[in-house]
Amino acid sequence: MSNIDLKTPPKREDRLNACIAHGSTICEMAAGKGKKSCLQNDGDRSFTQGSICLLLPALAMLNSLPDNVVLMHGAIGCGSCTHSQNANVRFGTTQRQGKARDAVWISTAMNESDVISGGEDKLELAIIEADRRYKPFSITVVSGCVPGIIGDDIDGVVLKVQPEVNARLLPIHCEGFKTKIWATAYDAVYHGIGRTLLREGEQPATADGLAPFKGLERLPNTVNLMNVSSMGQIDEQELERLLKLLGLEVNIFPVFAHPESMVKATQAALSISTCPTHDDYFLSYLEERFGVPSLIQHMPIGIENTGLWLRDVAAHFGLEEKAEQIIAQEEKELSEALSGFRPLFAGKKVFISAGEFRALATARLLEELGFQMSGIRSFHHDKFAEVEYEKLAKSSTEDYVIDIADVQPFEEANLLRRLKPDLFLGHANGNGTAAKLGIPTHAIYHTALSYIGYKGAFELARRLQRQLRNPSYNRKLAENVRLPYRDEWYGDSPFTYITKGATA
Numbered sequence: 027m028s029n030i031d032l033k034t035p036p037k038r039e040d041r042l043n044a045c046i047a048h049g050s051t052i053c054e055m056a057a058g059k060g061k062k063s064c065l066q067n068d069g070d071r072s073f074t075q076g077s078i079c080l081l082l083p084a085l086a087m088l089n090s091l092p093d094n095v096v097l098m099h100g101a102i103g104c105g106s107c108t109h110s111q112n113a114n115v116r117f118g119t120t121q122r123q124g125k126a127r128d129a130v131w132i133s134t135a136m137n138e139s140d141v142i143s144g145g146e147d148k149l150e151l152a153i154i155e156a157d158r159r160y161k162p163f164s165i166t167v168v169s170g171c172v173p174g175i176i177g178d179d180i181d182g183v184v185l186k187v188q189p190e191v192n193a194r195l196l197p198i199h200c201e202g203f204k205t206k207i208w209a210t211a212y213d214a215v216y217h218g219i220g221r222t223l224l225r226e227g228e229q230p231a232t233a234d235g236l237a238p239f240k241g242l243e244r245l246p247n248t249v250n251l252m253n254v255s256s257m258g259q260i261d262e263q264e265l266e267r268l269l270k271l272l273g274l275e276v277n278i279f280p281v282f283a284h285p286e287s288m289v290k291a292t293q294a295a296l297s298i299s300t301c302p303t304h305d306d307y308f309l310s311y312l313e314e315r316f317g318v319p320s321l322i323q324h325m326p327i328g329i330e331n332t333g334l335w336l337r338d339v340a341a342h343f344g345l346e347e348k349a350e351q352i353i354a355q356e357e358k359e360l361s362e363a364l365s366g367f368r369p370l371f372a373g374k375k376v377f378i379s380a381g382e383f384r385a386l387a388t389a390r391l392l393e394e395l396g397f398q399m400s401g402i403r404s405f406h407h408d409k410f411a412e413v414e415y416e417k418l419a420k421s422s423t424e425d426y427v428i429d430i431a432d433v434q435p436f437e438e439a440n441l442l443r444r445l446k447p448d449l450f451l452g453h454a455n456g457n458g459t460a461a462k463l464g465i466p467t468h469a470i471y472h473t474a475l476s477y478i479g480y481k482g483a484f485e486l487a488r489r490l491q492r493q494l495r496n497p498s499y500n501r502k503l504a505e506n507v508r509l510p511y512r513d514e515w516y517g518d519s520p521f522t523y524i525t526k527g528a529t530a
């Protein structure tokens with residue numbers, strides 16, 4: 027039985043033993059000492075600061091889908107992150123479809139009466155009204171904490187209402203209280219797609235292996251390129267460029283893909299992950315049910331990682347020689363283009379904060395550019411990243427700190443005051459702590475900027491050069507604002523409040 031057969035996807039704490047609280051070093055993580063602590067994942071900080079729930083990444087994916095209504099079933103504030111995500115939806119649709127489109131997002135806005143009486147009737151009416159008013163191809167019914175706590179059966183409501191509406195209904199389980207690992211969001215969305223849009227097209231095994239969705243042919247030169255919203259179109263284009271040099275056609279999935287077209291993913295000859303943190307759940311399903319093999323290692327950020335990623339794809343199609351030619355040419359051009367930046371970067375210390383795979387792949391790129399790592403904060407840890415810690419431990423001349431933390435800016439402030447890096451790379455909304463300490467910062471992810479492949483290596487270097495040449499904004503910021511922590515906190519170990527697994 028596959029996970030997709032279950033009503034709700036398992037949380038990542040159970041499925042992958044993922045964890046969010048550990049203090050360590052790169053050498054210890056590479057030696058596997060992170061594994062033991064990460065099996066103990068609950069109650070592992072005696073003090074925590076606010077974080078996000080899995081709704082934010084789930085809605086980043088769902089809001090991008092054209093011809094879809096996101097129907098939140100939850101308390102009134104659930105899903106309000108859509109307001110800030112809408113700029114990405116407009117930007118992304120303008121780039122891809124030539125016309126701006128807003129996310130269509132509505133909510134049952136559950137109140138006290140619904141908590142007491144149940145919200146199923148309200149949800150039923152909301153589905154019918156959304157179908158009548160917007161006439162979408164699909165309605166994704168996203169449940170927050172409240173229906174999970176009071177026991178509303180959103181799958182039951184969807185089954186009951188489906189015959190009455192034209193839209194395809196996809197239940198998506200995002201009850202925030204069920205998991206501390208917000209990467210579970212990717213599984214929740216993929217689970218909904220797999221159980222509804224691709225379910226009735228499953229076919230029995232054939233002599234050649236498993237078949238695509240019913241009535242469709244296998245496409246021998248087409249690959250699925252997975253993007254759950256961690257790449258803007260500029261990065262998609264870079265990977266498409268490299269895959270086309272190998273002679274392959276590319277089906278980008280699932281962000282900004284029309285729900286009706288998602289069956290195309292079952293026709294591909296191969297699925298290629300761009301981030302193992304995101305994709306393993308769905309790629310296993312495509313492999314088990316539709317016979318689409320997958321590659322799920324190496325994030326193509328950085329010179330070495332991009333080469334490894336491309337070589338793996340080429341090996342699947344017997345195109346190794348062609349890949350070596352492409353890589354040699356790209357690396358030669360890039361090496362020349364980067365030479366002017368290297369003197370400024372040489373030996374500068376950098377701290378990185380991001381989702382685990384992105385943080386580790388970007389660390390490798392920065393080393394390739396001449397920086398020296400002073401620390402990494404990964405939002406969670408699971409088995410897929412072990413190989414990346416090993417790579418970094420081998421390439422680094424010094425040991426450095428690893429903080430596994432679902433943000434926790436107080437730990438970050440403590441670490442940054444000790445380590446005093448020359449540069450901080452983190453998410454745009456997470457760079458405030460470093461900026462207020464006067465450290466030059468740069469966004470580690472932005473859909474309008476290039477990060478991936480050979481182009482991304484050059485573009486990141488170009489942007490960092492500009493940032494490092496003029497750090498006066500952050501320096502002046504530090505002179506005029508302070509962080510909200512007492513001086514005593516900076517004298518404690520940054521991992522004081524991690525109750526299991528801290529080693530520093």
Ligand code: SF4
Pocket residue numbers: 079080081100101103104105169170171172200201202203
């Ligand atoms: S799903 Fe739960 S944790 Fe997430 S925003 Fe809603 S109430 Fe908060």
